Amino acid sequence: MFRRSKTETPAPEATPKPDGKGRPTPSRKEAEAAARARAKVPRTRKEIAQAQRSARTESSQSVRAAMKAGDERYYLPRDKGPVRRFVRDFVDSRFSFIELMIPLLLVTMVLGYSGNERLASIGNTVLLGTILLVVVDMVLLRFRMRRQVAQRFPDEPTKGLTYYAITRALQMKFMRLPKAKVKIGQGLPEHYR
Missing domain, CATH: 1.20.58 (Methane Monooxygenase Hydroxylase; Chain G, domain 1)
Structure with a gap:
């Protein structure tokens, strides 16, 4: 059975910085892969329609959130x-x-x-x-x-x-x-x- 000596102290735990981003920095390989995925142009009609639909959904969600928050720039006419x-x-x-x-x-x-x-x-x-x-x-x-x-x-x-x-x-x-x-x-x- 191993006993810890009184002089040993436990290693300090890493605490996130209050101004940190809260996640590890991606490696160069991961960052380049993500950039390629974002830059990928849809090839088929189905992919184009799906990309347009997702863009419309994101846009309408952001406008709805702004309307709920009371931002008059996003109100309907x-x-x-x-x-x-x-x-x-x-x-x-x-x-x-x-x-x-x-x-x-x-x-x-x-x-x-x-x-x-x-x-x-x-x-x-x-x-x-x-x-x-x-x-x-x-x-x-x-x-x-x-x-x-x-x-x-x-x-x-x-x-x-x-x-x-x-x-x-x-x-x-x-x-x-x-x-x-x-x-x-x-x-x-x-x-x-």
């Missing part, structure tokens, strides 16, 4: 401008009945499949009442939003703003792109320019 930013904030800052729709649909389905006619009719009534509330909410959204846009942006065209606001309001808040920057009930800034 329909989302650009101070008026559209105000409409997004206006819709995001208010409570919408559409957010209650999915839980109420689940309740309606449970009541409908319960086998009891009375419960099924109550479920249908709740569903129709919710749809009516959503329609009334969208009409009120339109009038309030148009009034606010006319006050804040008197010289700007308002074509398409109602459709933009309603389509945004009909989406669940966590699914909206560009991401919501204001919370429900939060006051809106005075200027958007």
